[in-house]
Amino acid sequence: xxxxxxxxxxxxxxxxxxxxxxxxxxxxxxxxxxxxxxxxxxxxxxxxxxxxxxxxxxxxxxxxxxxxxxxxxxxxxxxxxxxxxxxxxxxxxxxxxxxxxxxxxxxxxxxxxxxxxxxxxxxxxxxxxxxxxxxxxxxxxxxxxxxxxxxxxxxxxxxxxxxxxxxxxxxxxxxxxxxxxxxxxxxxxxxxxxxxxxxxxxxxxxxxxxxxxxxxxxxxxxxxxxxxxxxxxxxxxxxxxxxxxxxxxxxxxxxxxxxxxxxxxxxxxxxxxxxxxxxxxxxxxxxxxxxxxxxxxxxxxxxxxxxxxxxxxxxxxxxxxxxxxxxxxxxxxxxxxxxxxxxxxxxxxxxxxxxxxxxxxxxxxxxxxxxxxxxxxxxxxxxxxxxxxxxxxxxxxxxx
Numbered sequence: 001x002x003x004x005x006x007x008x009x010x011x012x013x014x015x016x017x018x019x020x021x022x023x024x025x026x027x028x029x030x031x032x033x034x035x036x037x038x039x040x041x042x043x044x045x046x047x048x049x050x051x052x053x054x055x056x057x058x059x060x061x062x063x064x065x066x067x068x069x070x071x072x073x074x075x076x077x078x079x080x081x082x083x084x085x086x087x088x089x090x091x092x093x094x095x096x097x098x099x100x101x102x103x104x105x106x107x108x109x110x111x112x113x114x115x116x117x118x119x120x121x122x123x124x125x126x127x128x129x130x131x132x133x134x135x136x137x138x139x140x141x142x143x144x145x146x147x148x149x150x151x152x153x154x155x156x157x158x159x160x161x162x163x164x165x166x167x168x169x170x171x172x173x174x175x176x177x178x179x180x181x182x183x184x185x186x187x188x189x190x191x192x193x194x195x196x197x198x199x200x201x202x203x204x205x206x207x208x209x210x211x212x213x214x215x216x217x218x219x220x221x222x223x224x225x226x227x228x229x230x231x232x233x234x235x236x237x238x239x240x241x242x243x244x245x246x247x248x249x250x251x252x253x254x255x256x257x258x259x260x261x262x263x264x265x266x267x268x269x270x271x272x273x274x275x276x277x278x279x280x281x282x283x284x285x286x287x288x289x290x291x292x293x294x295x296x297x298x299x300x301x302x303x304x305x306x307x308x309x310x311x312x313x314x315x316x317x318x319x320x321x322x323x324x325x326x327x328x329x330x331x332x333x334x335x336x337x338x339x340x341x342x343x344x345x346x347x348x349x350x351x352x353x354x355x356x357x358x359x360x361x362x363x364x365x366x367x368x369x370x371x372x373x374x375x376x377x378x379x380x381x382x383x384x385x386x387x388x389x390x391x392x393x394x395x396x397x398x399x400x
Contacts, residue, residue: 011029011031013027013030013031013268013269014027014028015027015267015273018138018143023097023099024095025094026095026138027092027093028093029090031083031089032083032087033083034082034083034264035082035265036082036268037223037226037262037265038057038078039266040077040078040219041075042075042231043098044094044098044101046095046096046154047071047091047093048070048092048128048132049066049091050067050090050091050128051089051090052066052088052089053084053085054083054089054091055081055082056071056079056080056121057079058077063120063121069122070161072117072119074117076218077218078218092131093131094131094134096154098114101115104154105154107155110162113164113165114164114165115162115163116164117157118163122161127156127157130153130156133145133149174204174208174215174216177204177209178217180201180202181198182221182224185224189225191251195209195221209221229252230250230263232250233247237275237278238275240279243258243270243275246258258271259272
């Protein structure tokens with residue numbers, strides 16, 4: 001369970017760490033218009049798409065992944081990502097460090113060497129369910145299950161789709177110039193030189209440096225610098241730095257410059273939300289895209305771009321027969337909207353954000369001892385909003 005950031009067009013995302021799983025970042029999100037600019041990761045990317053289509057641009061070309069697909073991206077591989085269909089895509093992602101994957105590979109008896117993956121996107125519904133299982137266990141605070149599932153997931157993906165990363169060829173003059181340029185940019189991140197000055201300092205021409213840098217790192221120097229700034233910004237935010245201080249420290253003009261143009265389009269969430277997650281703020285329920293509890297992301301209404309006939313705040317639209325959509329925020333005045341189910345948590349009985357939510361129904365009232373019950377609230381739900389069965393589906397078993 002954790003902080004859930006909702007945005008326009010029904011988008012939501014959570015990027016966080018579970019303290020019992022060191023060396024791992026987690027992201028669950030539904031994106032519609034959001035795009036990831038070209039970037040790379042220091043560690044691995046393992047993602048399970050559960051809805052829509054994700055379209056990625058990688059060095060080998062464009063890759064599309066739909067429900068039941070597993071995406072595997074090796075460290076330092078530049079890529080972009082965007083929606084491949086108008087409704088966007090929903091996915092759960094694990095970002096294990098190189099050290100974590102290498103340790104699991106060694107424990108599972110993999111051949112010596114740096115482990116990696118030979119395919120970017122594969123149809124592997126069982127592997128996708130394992131990835132989502134890691135998220136569910138971490139969100140529930142079940143350290144034993146989360147750690148066990150994580151190791152089983154990585155070991156299984158390595159056994160089925162993995163191999164050894166190719167050893168790096170000896171560097172030629174262009175690669176050595178690119179490496180020196182990269183070191184200079186990293187040392188002078190807040191005040192980088194121009195391309196011409198940079199080329200002079202490493203002893204080559206601007207066009208030769210551009211070609212060599214792109215060949216070595218998959219992107220030109222200015223794009224690599226933005227990616228490096230965001231990486232450093234993440235470390236500063238994790239250390240407790242404020243977004244405004246962090247923006248200046250890594251060379252951005254101000255916090256909005258960091259937020260709008262770079263951080264969110266590389267990490268997937270704004271710097272403030274990223275920092276709050278790592279500060280251990282109290283979590284809130286987020287939609288579960290796994291088979292144990294199916295949700296439909298909320299479409300924010302009353303804003304430009306809302307679909308015709310979209311439900312208003314405080315209502316619970318049907319997403320499919322017998323299923324509920326995640327509740328939107330109540331009306332600010334606290335006055336219940338006509339036809340809205342009543343429940344605890346706010347004046348007039350309108351459920352508030354963060355109220356306990358049954359896995360397959362609207363917010364459930366608390367019973368004795370704070371345990372959520374599954375009976376409807378005192379006021380009967382209108383027939384048009386009544387689900388076929390008001391019960392929690394059985395948990396998913398046999399994940400491996």
